Amino acid sequence: MSGWDVIGQKADRGREKPDMLRIGKGGAVMIGTEFLQGQGLGNQLFCYVSVRCIAKDAGYEFGTAGQGQLAVNIHSKKGMYFMDMDLGTPILDKRKFEVYREKEERLYLKNCVHDMVHGCYVAGADEEIYQIADDTLVYGNLQAERYFAHHREEIKGWLKVKEEYDSYKYTRENLCILNIRGGEYADSRPLFLRRKYWLDAMENMRRIRPDMEFMAVTDDVETAKRLLPEVEAHDFGLAGDYVTVKNARYLIVSNSSFAFFPAFTSETVRKVIAPKYWARHNVSDGYWASEQNIYGGFWYQDRKGQLFSAQECRKELEEYRSNGRGRMAKARGMDAFSEKEVRRRKTADQLLHWTDKAVAKGKRMVRGKR
Secondary structure, three states: OOHHHHHHHHHHHOOOOOOOOOEEOOEEOEEEEEOOOOOOHHHHHHHHHHHHHHHHHHOOEEEEEOHHHOOOEOOEOOOOOOEOOOOOEEOOOHHHOEEEEOOOOEEOOOOOHHHHHOOEEOOOOOHHHHHOOOOEEEEOOOOOHHHOHHHHHHHHHHOOEOOOOOOOOOOOOOEEEEEEOOHHHHHOOOOOOOHHHHHHHHHHHHOOOOOOEEEEEEOOHHHHHHHOOOOEEEOOHHHHHHHHHHOOOEEEEOOOHHHHHHHHOOOOOOEEEEEOOEOOOOOOOOOOEOHHHOOOOOEEEOOOOOEEEHHHHHHHHHHHHHOOHHHHHHHHOOOOOOHHHHHHHHHHHHHHHHHHHHHHHHHHHHHHHO
16 A cells, blocks of 8 residues: 555545535535646646645535646646646636635745745645635645545546557666756755755665666756766656656656656656655755645655655654744744845855855766766
8 A cells, every 4th residue: 555545545534525515605616726827737736636626525616717827837838738637617707706825834044045035835734725615716835635645546537648648668667767857946055956866866766776777857958967967868848758757667856846746646656756855955954845745655865865754754843843943933934034144145045056066067077087
């Protein structure tokens, strides 16, 4: 039984399900979400799947606004061409709907400028989301498996790739796929995963099979080649990258939402390694950005290359909270740091960022001379 199966069963047992559809002011009750302009596909799929599952559990009908924006972003303008997704009832007039925003929790920390000014998003699942009224549009991160893990088999059908786009070309017993996120991540010191993360994860995969080979799929081939020049890197387009991840035997993923649902719906994957602390892998002292990104089917690697199960990560996070560090960071608030402190942190981040790049370039030059 997989980690996701266990989590799904627990979530299912803890929630009452109505025997019939509740009726609201406009007839059958409906809740929905909106596909936002410029939103990445991974984030859109989380919103779609989570809200559809919440609607199903509550006995609501489901709809979506902004359907023309699905899978339309800086990486692709084609829309959702490789799946036939049931987007529910089209919501054309959002003014008729209430808005519910998933609860947030933020820590204000000196680790980077963003977290000093805006706070670091660390929230877990929002249980009050199950109490929303009819005719409501739901917005938020919506990435907690609490919302959807118990519907895994159904989700496989909802996100089924069209036969003409599916491919098992890279489904090999000794091939591990790396999903490297570049683009805007590459210039963000807290976000961009360093070379060591990937090398440690590759070594962990070789412990499963000494003959393991590696290939990267990425939105940024140039950055991937700079980061790991010894690993073959490809951008197969939106559909090609998605199915290569989905049909892999072994996966090393970045702290990006894109790879989650291909991995979650995979019938082939045997092990997934992800960065511990997710979006703050590089700088965290125990907090997660966010708690929602702890998934039962993943193994999480820390900065030393050690692997932890989701259960171990959750236990450690509870200990972090109980010792007061998280409460102190939360209590500081958004005005906790002066402009001088923010400028100093920005300068330090830039220096560390360019130092990382210079070191990486030096290592590439040394390897090139061998």
